[in-house]
Amino acid sequence: xxxxxxxxxxxxxxxxxxxxxxxxxxxxxxxxxxxxxxxxxxxxxxxxxxxxxxxxxxxxxxxxxxxxxxxxxxxxxxxxxxxxxxxxxxxxxxxxxxxxxxxxxxxxxxxxxxxxxxxxxxxxxxxxxxxxxxxxxxxxxxxxxxxxxxxxxxxxxxxxxxxxxxxx
Numbered sequence: 001x002x003x004x005x006x007x008x009x010x011x012x013x014x015x016x017x018x019x020x021x022x023x024x025x026x027x028x029x030x031x032x033x034x035x036x037x038x039x040x041x042x043x044x045x046x047x048x049x050x051x052x053x054x055x056x057x058x059x060x061x062x063x064x065x066x067x068x069x070x071x072x073x074x075x076x077x078x079x080x081x082x083x084x085x086x087x088x089x090x091x092x093x094x095x096x097x098x099x100x101x102x103x104x105x106x107x108x109x110x111x112x113x114x115x116x117x118x119x120x121x122x123x124x125x126x127x128x129x130x131x132x133x134x135x136x137x138x139x140x141x142x143x144x145x146x147x148x149x150x151x152x153x154x155x156x157x158x159x160x161x162x163x164x165x166x167x168x
Contacts, residue, residue: 011045014108015061019049022100022113027052036060042078046116049099059099063111082112141165 012030019028029050036044042064049057064078079101088095096114120139123129129136145162148155 010107012047014102014106015047015113016049018102018106018108019100019113021103024049024057024100025051025053042111049113057099058116059113060096060116061102061108061111061113063102063109065109078111082114085112085114138165 012033015030015033016028019030020026031048031050033045033047036046038044042062045061045063047059047061049059051057062078062081082098082101085095086098089097096117099113099115101112102108102110120129124131124136142162142165145165149159149162
């Protein structure tokens with residue numbers, strides 16, 4: 001068994017331990033753990049946290065495995081990423097809520113768990129939003145412009161483009 005596979009086998013217990021340390025009820029268990037696709041230097045895992053009373057919280061863990069020392073990330077790594085998400089969530093930005101962070105030295109590595117929310121792709125797949133919808137088109141264009149404004153804040157064309165799209 002590779003080190004990565006052994007680490008993945010230890011993941012449910014490490015996640016449950018971190019959840020309890022983060023304030024969830026003792027006895028919480030992890031069910032349905034599934035690795036999600038994507039991520040060149042980080043991993044994302046979907047799972048359910050099941051409380052002793054049977055309450056289920058759907059979650060996603062974003063982590064840097066303990067055996068992978070090198071990462072391409074912002075300064076402060078996933079701890080900073082979790083703090084940014086917490087601040088955004090507190091300010092009512094529609095982002096997942098950070099449920100807990102993995103403690104230093106965790107068998108699961110460095111990272112955090114956040115609530116798993118249904119996204120746009122799932123709504124489209126379920127037929128709740130039509131692909132040809134003008135509202136979807138506008139949303140995708142404005143989201144792209146907003147992302148470009150964050151990535152390239154000194155480029156004024158994006159700021160000028162946004163109002164033009166909103167008027168159409």
